[in-house]
Amino acid sequence: MEDLLQIKGLWKSYGGTLAVADLSLSIKAGKIHGLLGPNGAGKTTVVKCIVGLLKPDKGEILVNGVEITSSESYKSLIGYLPEDPALPEYLTVEEFLGYLARLRSVKPQEAKLRVGELMEIFSLTRLKHEFIGSLSKGLRQRVAVASAFIHKPKILILDEPFLGLDPEGQLKVKSMVKDIVKHGGAALISTHMLDTAERFCDTVTIIYMGREIVSGDVESIKQVADANSLEEAFIKLINRR
Numbered sequence: 001m002e003d004l005l006q007i008k009g010l011w012k013s014y015g016g017t018l019a020v021a022d023l024s025l026s027i028k029a030g031k032i033h034g035l036l037g038p039n040g041a042g043k044t045t046v047v048k049c050i051v052g053l054l055k056p057d058k059g060e061i062l063v064n065g066v067e068i069t070s071s072e073s074y075k076s077l078i079g080y081l082p083e084d085p086a087l088p089e090y091l092t093v094e095e096f097l098g099y100l101a102r103l104r105s106v107k108p109q110e111a112k113l114r115v116g117e118l119m120e121i122f123s124l125t126r127l128k129h130e131f132i133g134s135l136s137k138g139l140r141q142r143v144a145v146a147s148a149f150i151h152k153p154k155i156l157i158l159d160e161p162f163l164g165l166d167p168e169g170q171l172k173v174k175s176m177v178k179d180i181v182k183h184g185g186a187a188l189i190s191t192h193m194l195d196t197a198e199r200f201c202d203t204v205t206i207i208y209m210g211r212e213i214v215s216g217d218v219e220s221i222k223q224v225a226d227a228n229s230l231e232e233a234f235i236k237l238i239n240r241r
């Protein structure tokens with residue numbers, strides 16, 4: 001299977017603050033990879049480098065085999081959920097998703113269907129005429145997550161997708177991710193929900209202060225840490241530093 005995402009020797013600092021140090025990882029088609037680490041570990045910085053929001057100080061990022069600085073077209077392959085999605089308060093749910101479909105070059109005749117389908121999946125249909133500004137935090141997160149799937153992306157880059165979602169919302173996100181991955185896609189998911197990561201991710205990378213602590217499949221990480229769960233392994237490995 002080909003690598004859909006490759007990060008090679010990534011470094012990023014903000015002024016004097018080192019946020020990511022010599023990080024490498026790759027994700028093959030058909031795989032879900034968890035990016036784990038305590039607050040401030042560098043997860044969001046990695047994610048922002050992948051989607052082109054931040055310029056790495058050093059290192060290479062390849063999406064579908066193409067170095068991202070050499071082409072803008074890779075962006076159409078990516079479905080991105082930011083950590084703090086900024087949603088326009090004055091648009092309705094349906095207007096916003098329709099607007100994003102146009103922005104993402106979804107054909108007009110398909111866009112209406114796709115927006116309807118995503119609103120159904122994320123139980124937003126009854127709220128389609130509500131202003132986003134009037135929605136609860138979790139409902140806004142549902143809208144943000146739905147928007148990441150609007151153009152049927154091949155590669156998902158989701159920064160804390162489960163944050164604020166109720167159990168049904170979390171289940172919907174998981175099944176949408178699984179569906180894309182099953183059809184040859186790949187996903188990078190940053191999360192603090194280690195129980196979920198343990199069951200949901202094929203492989204994970206744990207980072208701390210910008211550096212990789214361990215990377216691999218969940219079972220091998222549990223073995224390395226002599227732990228019964230990913231959560232226990234995480235705590236043990238971080239505390240050793």
Ligand SMILES: Nc1ncnc2c1ncn2[C@@H]1O[C@H](COP(=O)(O)OP(=O)(O)OP(=O)(O)O)[C@@H](O)[C@H]1O
Nearest residue numbers: 014017018019037038039040041042043044045046
């Ligand atoms: N815009 C910024 N300017 C300066 N420093 C920043 C900026 N964004 C992040 N940092 C610093 O970079 C480091 C990594 O932050 P980052 O947001 O990538 O961590 P994270 O793993 O996503 O954390 P969290 O779990 O809290 O979301 C931290 O030390 C943080 O203070």
Ligand SMILES: [Mg+2]
Nearest residue numbers: 043044045083
């Ligand atoms: Mg973050």
